[in-house]
Amino acid sequence: MVFIRNLVVAFSLYSKIPMPHFEWKEEDMKYNLAFLPLVGAVIGAIEYLLIRKAFRFNLPMVAVMAFAGLVPLIVTGGFHLDGFMDTQDAFKSYKSPEEKLKILEDPHIGAFAVISLLSYVLVWIGALSIVIWRFSDTGIIFFCMSFVLSRIMTGLCSLSFEKAKKDGMLSTETKSAGKGCKYALIAQLLVCAAFLLCVNAALTVLMAASTALFTAYYYRKTKREFGGVTGDTAGYYLVFTEGLMVALLALFLSLPLG
Numbered sequence: 742m743v744f745i746r747n748l749v750v751a752f753s754l755y756s757k758i759p760m761p762h763f764e765w766k767e768e769d770m771k772y773n774l775a776f777l778p779l780v781g782a783v784i785g786a787i788e789y790l791l792i793r794k795a796f797r798f799n800l801p802m803v804a805v806m807a808f809a810g811l812v813p814l815i816v817t818g819g820f821h822l823d824g825f826m827d828t829q830d831a832f833k834s835y836k837s838p839e840e841k842l843k844i845l846e847d848p849h850i851g852a853f854a855v856i857s858l859l860s861y862v863l864v865w866i867g868a869l870s871i872v873i874w875r876f877s878d879t880g881i882i883f884f885c886m887s888f889v890l891s892r893i894m895t896g897l898c899s900l901s902f903e904k905a906k907k908d909g910m911l912s913t914e915t916k917s918a919g920k921g922c923k924y925a926l927i928a929q930l931l932v933c934a935a936f937l938l939c940v941n942a943a944l945t946v947l948m949a950a951s952t953a954l955f956t957a958y959y960y961r962k963t964k965r966e967f968g969g970v971t972g973d974t975a976g977y978y979l980v981f982t983e984g985l986m987v988a989l990l991a992l993f994l995s996l997p998l999g
Contacts, residue, residue: 743768751776755892757818758783770917774896775925781892784816785885792873792881806869810862813888813983824976825861826854831966831973833857838968842905845973865984868991875994879941883948887986890933894952895979896926898970902960905969944993951989952982 746763751773753760758780788809795805814822830851831841844851872880900923904912937945959978963970970978 744772747772748776748779752780755820756780756783756816758816768917770914772918772922772925774900774914774918775922775929777896778889778892778926778929780816781888781890784813784888787812787816788888789881789885796876802870802873805873806866809869809873810866821976821979822858824973825980826850826858827973828977829857830854832962838905838966841967842971845967845971861980861984865987868984868987871991871994872987877994879944880990880994882940883937883944883990884987886933886937887983887990890930890948890952890986891979891982893926893930893933894956894982895975897923897930898956898959898978899975900926903964903969905963905967905971905974909971911970911972911975944990947993948986948989951985955982955985 746768747770749760749763750765750770752758754773755777791808791812792805795808827845827847830847830853831844833853834841834844834851836844869884872884899911900915900918904915906912934945934949937948956978959974959981963974967974
């Protein structure tokens with residue numbers, strides 16, 4: 742029952758999928774981060790079916806890309822994208838860490854957030870168009886799995902890295918997290934890695950190395966800019982990692998060996 746309640750809390754927090762309502766207790770958030778990748782699995786499954794059906798009915802590529810881009814927005818309600826935009830505004834403000842933390846809490850959208858979002862969307866659509874154009878089983882599988890992997894890594898970073906605020910949502914979640922939460926995420930990461938290695942070892946290594954480098958950059962960047970990670974920077978990490986994986990996938994598929 743505890744795990745079911747944690748699952749419901751995870752989907753209630755990180756998605757717009759209707760869930761049963763009940764009064765949350767501290768123990769109900771003990772493993773909710775461990776279930777975060779399941780939200781990505783739902784997105785990936787919908788994307789897989791969408792792309793397969795789109796090609797079956799010979800839909801235009803523009804329509805397929807538009808629908809594919811809408812899926813994560815509809816499932817999550819743009820929850821993580823909001824953090825991405827807030828973080829980009831703070832990064833580009835060039836103010837003190839204290840002032841940057843205030844920018845993260847500001848509900849208004851700045852110019853840099855809009856510019857960053859447009860840049861991201863253009864890169865994501867361009868990369869996805871290559872993936873769809875090549876239409877390989879490898880490409881579709883890795884694209885769909887990117888939504889799971891990005892959430893596994895976001896959960897691990899959130900649990901492992903120092904927090905910028907002691908009273909923020911992320912601090913509350915990670916304080917309530919049980920010891921088994923991190924191990925559950927690591928186990929999911931190993932299972933996903935083993936599966937993807939069987940699909941394409943070279944691409945798996947490329948994505949793993951690139952994600953590791955970005956994770957190191959993210960750690961140093963948030964430590965210097967904010968004094969640690971927050972819920973908004975976690976959203977930034979998740980969104981950027983998804984974009985990075987799609988871009989790498991497009992690059993790989995464009996190569997002769999892809």
